[in-house]
């Protein structure tokens with residue numbers, strides 16, 4: 001992406017122009033009428049042209065800007081370390097929509113996105129660079145407002161079901177009732193339990209989580225209740241259990257549906273009477289702990305099947321909260337995505353701006369069996385390959401990348417759009433077998449081949465694409 005703007009200097013002169021570049025009349029009118037800031041620099045990074053929006057965004061009049069080094073005028077947080085224009089002038093490569101911050105003339109920091117390109121004269125010689133920039137203050141304000149409206153502690157969601165949940169959480173947090181959180185794996189049961197704890201009067205006390213499904217029965221028992229020295233062969237010293245560690249705070253019993261019948265009895269007692277005995281001890285210990293239980297299994301069904309005690313179920317099911325799977329709250333995908341991008345940008349000091357259109361389409365079509373954890377992992381994966389700009393399908397984990405090839409073409413209303421989509425749908429119906437597809441569409445196979453080439457329709461399945469090539473005809 002090269003930009004050509006006529007220079008007032010003779011083209012053969014390789015020295016940076018001493019006088020400002022002048023845009024041809026109509027170009028200048030156009031550049032001054034757009035909302036994006038535009039400025040050009042010579043090869044010494046001195047500003048040679050500055051449009052009206054650049055004056056408005058930076059608060060610096062054109063006459064003051066022209067001739068000065070761009071870092072003095074622009075005062076961006078990347079000027080010293082990662083100047084976008086320097087990168088473009090040194091590598092010849094443009095930068096697109098890099099989010100940065102600048103200081104205005106009033107000393108106010110504002111977020112902007114910048115794009116850069118080489119500036120060439122009429123003969124194609126590089127005479128400097130051009131930078132366009134967009135004020136993101138409003139976008140940022142709206143984003144913060146959205147975040148405020150749709151967030152609750154560390155959780156974000158705009159889905160109606162979750163909004164209802166957020167509305168009752170403060171009251172639930174204030175009470176001492178035992179809470180049961182149900183939802184598929186990765187839907188946020190632990191983060192919800194933490195949120196409840198942090199909003200409760202016990203917030204200054206500890207939050208302790210124990211995954212009851214991860215330990216065998218005997219270990220889990222000593223993990224929960226602790227043991228005295230000599231309680232069993234390896235118990236050289238006494239050890240506190242999770243109930244003791246959670247004293248004065250909240251204990252999350254995660255995957256409670258996996259607890260054995262014997263241990264269910266012990267849990268029932270501690271929940272009912274708030275006392276327990278460490279292993280090997282006959283002395284009862286008081287437990288001042290609020291209990292939150294969580295399960296990705298349907299406890300009611302486990303009760304019906306006789307796997308989970310009914311009385312324990314009623315004890316933990318005082319307040320039941322259900323977290324819907326991500327596939328049932330797709331409206332949350334963009335919000336959660338931005339939430340994780342912001343978090344990884346902060347943690348990894350990167351400037352990833354968001355998702356490309358294709359990536360967003362992949363995310364919106366995927367079923368997310370691993371729910372929010374899977375989404376978070378996909379974005380973390382993308383951050384390995386992407387430091388700034390937009391996350392594109394090639395940055396995604398393989399299983400998602402493969403899906404990007406499966407997406408239907410963008411809807412459109414021109415005859416070409418409609419034809420492209422009809423061919424894609426017929427190919428999908430016929431598992432991308434061209435003979436069968438051509439037959440269904442009533443066209444000859446060479447016409448189908450030409451149209452597939454024109455519309456860039458390729459078989460998304462690599463293994464099949466070879467066989468479908470050989471079973472019908474060769475490109």
Ligand SMILES: Nc1ncnc2c1ncn2[C@@H]1O[C@H](COP(=O)(O)OP(=O)(O)OP(=O)(O)O)[C@@H](O)[C@H]1O
Pocket residue numbers: 154155156157183184185186187188189190191192254296336339372373376
């Ligand atoms: N509403 C949300 N907003 C932001 N982040 C969320 C939300 N829900 C879940 N997460 C994040 O998703 C990840 C998985 O959440 P969490 O561990 O709480 O799920 P879980 O249901 O307890 O999973 P499991 O059943 O496998 O233990 C965590 O990193 C959590 O911070």
